Amino acid sequence: VKLNGDHLKLAIQKDGRLTEDTRNLLRTVGLQFDAYKQRLFSNCRNFPMDILFVRDDDIPEYVAEGVVDLGIVGRNLMVEAEKNVQELMPLNYGQCTLMVAVPADSGISDVKQLAGCKVATSYPNSTQRFFAERDIPVNVIPISGSVEITPALGVAAAIVDLVSTGSSLKLNDLVAIDTVLESQSIIIANPNSLSNTHKSSIIERLLTRFRGVLSAAE
Ligand code: PRT
Numbered sequence: 001v002k003l004n005g006d007h008l009k010l011a012i013q014k015d016g017r018l019t020e021d022t023r024n025l026l027r028t029v030g031l032q033f034d035a036y037k038q039r040l041f042s043n044c045r046n047f048p049m050d051i052l053f054v055r056d057d058d059i060p061e062y063v064a065e066g067v068v069d070l071g072i073v074g075r076n077l078m079v080e081a082e083k084n085v086q087e088l089m090p091l092n093y094g095q096c097t098l099m100v101a102v103p104a105d106s107g108i109s110d111v112k113q114l115a116g117c118k119v120a121t122s123y124p125n126s127t128q129r130f131f132a133e134r135d136i137p138v139n140v141i142p143i144s145g146s147v148e149i150t151p152a153l154g155v156a157a158a159i160v161d162l163v164s165t166g167s168s169l170k171l172n173d174l175v176a177i178d179t180v181l182e183s184q185s186i187i188i189a190n191p192n193s194l195s196n197t198h199k200s201s202i203i204e205r206l207l208t209r210f211r212g213v214l215s216a217a218e
């Protein structure tokens with residue numbers, strides 16, 4: 001198996017929350033490909049596209065740099081990366097919300113009350129922008145994981161984290177007070193790939209298939 005230069009390249013998450021739904025979507029639109037564990041990439045047998053399996057955090061960068069033409073990733077990561085990529089279509093799974101949360105007993109109910117406070121997050125760029133747009137000066141503390149325990153540890157007065165069911169917040173006695181970003185799985189493209197006639201026609205064929213499946217699911 002090797003990468004084909006004429007083929008479109010699509011990066012998807014190798015092993016995580018979006019992996020199963022992403023593979024299912026690709027198979028539902030009729031693409032045939034292998035995806036066993038150790039694989040880094042796979043050729044589609046019936047469509048001019050190769051699929052790369054990578055860490056989700058790397059997808060916006062790979063798309064922006066043209067390592068791949070397309071990527072499927074949470075909008076949260078695309079926004080956080082601040083790269084030159086274009087969102088083509090929401091894919092209707094992986095829904096979650098990037099939220100500001102505080103300890104339930106903090107007495108804080110409005111983000112304005114966080115002026116001068118520390119805010120821990122794995123989304124420092126999105127968090128910085130959210131507070132800057134509202135002219136609320138905060139000290140953003142970048143944390144790579146388990147952000148929800150930082151208020152109890154005294155690291156921060158508030159957090160900005162992804163929420164889906166809300167059980168993680170509840171478990172840590174936190175309540176959400178504002179929304180930074182509504183997210184779901186999306187397909188993104190490299191702008192040069194979109195202006196390439198050959199590639200853009202294959203991209204359009206793929207999007208047409210996605211649209212068929214997604215509108216049928218509504
Ligand atoms: O290994 P790799 O780097 O590829 O994966 P990862 O571990 O960085 O990401 P992964 O697989 O956890 O998440 C991939 C994407 O799924 C995210 O970028 C989001 O777009 C989407 N997604 C949807 C979520 C959630 N829902 C979610 N609930 N990502 C993370 N969470 C976490 C959240 O951070 C918090 O810790 O789940 C916890 C909260 O969940 P609830 O249900 O208790 O609210």
Ligand code: ZN
Nearest residue numbers: 055056057058
């Ligand atoms: Zn990741």
